[in-house]
Amino acid sequence: MRIREQYPHDVVRDELRIPLADGTRLFARSWRPAVDEPVPALLEYLPFRSTDRTAQQDAQRHPWYAGHGYASVRVDVRGTGNSEGAPIDAHAEREVLDGVEVVEWLAAQPWCDGTVGMFGLSWGGCTALQVARRAPEPLKAVVAVCASDDRYDDDSYYLGGAVAGAETHAWAAALFASATEPPDPRYAGEDWRAQWLARLEELEPHLHTWLAHPLRDGYWRSECVREDYAAVRAAVLAVGGWHDPRRDTVFRLVEHLGALGTPVRGIVGPWAHQYPDEAAGPPTGFLQETLRWWDQWLKGEDRGVLDDPPLRSWIRGAAPDDATALDGAGRWVADASWPSPQVATTEIGLAQPAAANDAQPLPVRSPQQTGVEAGRLVPIGQPGDLPPDQRAEDGRSLCFDTVPLTGTLEILGRTRLRLRLSCPERRGTVIARLCDVAPDGASSLVTRGALNLLGRHGADRAEPWPAGESGEVEFALAAAGYAFPPGHRLRVALSSAYWPWIWPHPEGAGFAVDAANSALLLPVRDPEPDAAKPPISFAAPEQAEPLEVRALDAGGERRAGRAVARDVAAGLWAIDTDPGLGGARAYPDGLERTEFGRDRYWIQEDDPLSAHARSDWRLRLKRPEPEWDVRVIAVAETGCTAEAFVVENGVKCYDGAELVFERTWRKEIPR
DSSP states (O other): OEEEOOOSSOEEEEEEEEEOTTSOEEEEEEEEESOSSOEEEEEEEESSOTTTTTHHHHHHHHHHHHHTTOEEEEEEOTTSTTOOSOOOOTTOHHHHHHHHHHHHHHHTSTTEEEEEEEEEETHHHHHHHHHHHHOOTTEEEEEEESOOSOTTTSSSSEETTEEBHHHHHHHHHHHHHHHTOOOOHHHHOTTHHHHHHHHHHHOOOHHHHHHTOOSSOHHHHTTOGGGOGGGOOSEEEEEEETTSTTTHHHHHHHHHHHHHTOOEEEEEESOOSSOTTTSSSSOOOHHHHHHHHHHHHHSOOOOSGGGSOSEEEEEEOOOSSOTTOSSOSEEEEEESSSSOTTEEEEEEESSOHHHHTTOOOEEEOOOTTTTTTSOOSSOOSOTTOSOOOOHHHHHTSEEEEOOOOSSOEEEEEOOEEEEEEEOSSSOOEEEEEEEEEOTTOOEEEEEEEEEEGGGTTOTTSOOOOOTTOEEEEEEEOOOEEEEEOTTOEEEEEEESOOTTTBOOOSSOOOEEEOGGGOEEEEEEEOOGGGGGSOOOOOOOOEEEOOOOOEEOOOTTOOOOSEEEEEETTTTEEEEEEOOSOOEEEEOTTSOEEEEEEEEEEEEETTEEEEEEEEEEEEEEEEETTTTEEEEEEEEEEEEEOSSEEEEEEEEEEEETTEEEEEEEEEEEEEO
16 A cells, blocks of 8 residues: 655645525535635545544545545535534435535636535445435536445345345444534534433434335335436546445446437446455555546546446456455456457356256255354455355355366356246245355355245235245346356355344245246356457555554453354254444544444344344543543344344433433334
């Protein structure tokens, strides 16, 4: 990593208050080049505290952009950080409309030339796309990293129509804890405590709303870019990672925006849920790549981005020694469009030809702990994030293997499964994993997907399965770019449970598969045309000088990233994870921030109603001069009955030794 200390322009940092039409003022930090003429503005817009929680990451890129001739601005969403107002729902219309106002305010400033770009990772990338859908005139370009264009099916809340157990619970718990943090008096002023208490009075756990909308209804379609690609006018650079659950967004944006003539380019690399210049894997000068994008669309300079292929993808190679490695073998490939003419569907029957004639339906009734070695739904580069060798999970599943390959088989895109199955109950979930099986038996996960059988005809409606009857379903696995080596076999592993990724249905009855009438539909890519294409390369990673943040003694708080325990006698399995977002740090402005989280999940092997999740968060913000010391203890638990999810949240907030707020929320939400 190269740390850039000298830029074409000197950089000036300011703190701003951006007024909205309703009188609310949003807190912002800006980094601007020390020049006399106005320049384009870049916006990153998040509900996380810019003065501490994201300060290190902000310092890596905003000054870099400013040094290269852009006014780069980081804004706290209303009701968060040091912005005024009450907290709002995730990616709500109010947040997007505020974002439109911010874009227009930036464009009107004397130091801005009237053009604006938006960028962000995860939440920031999602909001950038949502604001682009509103098409404010000054917004000319967007860079969206690990972002989603579909709030329901591709944003970690639901997977194939099934409740995403671990991520939905843990993300809601983390947002709940984050929403309880106070404004910082150094930036918010003397009335910080009144603002804090007003926020707390308005607080509602996000999970209540998410679970109350199990179908892809108007709640999820609101502010959903996938509903109206034609509304997007800004040029979009979409970036994803093979280890990120939102990678399908890149392929959809390249396909649909490209068909509409909207400038779009996509990059998918071997990354987790991170900016590419921070991630493991092949070195990627991500900031330099985005600078080309900004110069092209905000300054009108020809930086050659239209000569770049619409889609650049890293084709992963096998990692026989370590299935959890982020920096394994592979190569970059280019496709002139998506769908690509180099990719064709190859159908492989699940049943071997010799067995197909007299094959009987094969039962799948997985123990409820199937999925404990799935890894993290949203990996962030922490130890234990990625799934290990899948042989144990394969043993809890029904597996179909191909014969050993005689040559390399390369895939790119979404694998599909067509299954003929029967289900003894009116509801159930089918989980499918595609694995690479080495000659020694090691099983590496390539991709996976799920289907809630209630939503087999569309996630916008629930249709019970005719109990005991058979029928055909087809669904897609997450996109993958992978090269299966010669001598390896492809494995399709089917299970009826996948805890804690997916919350189990109450019955846990499983299903039966007619393998003779079921098939794997592979997006096979022909690598031969690649030889005539120019090689793909990126500059070495580069960032701004890091913020001087000191790590403090954590007091033994940090635990292993992910631990799995089993009580053999009780048939109980437990997963204990560290979200990896906290720690104890001292900032240059004198603030000491301590944040520790813990997510735990339990289930019994034979009881889907035993599924239970709990998250504990402890936060402390402390400054010696002037003296300020606040603490928050937040707890979130999710359990279930046959009829309802049972959600309980609690919080205690302290100003010094004084308990200033305490509340418990408990709600039963019909399943």
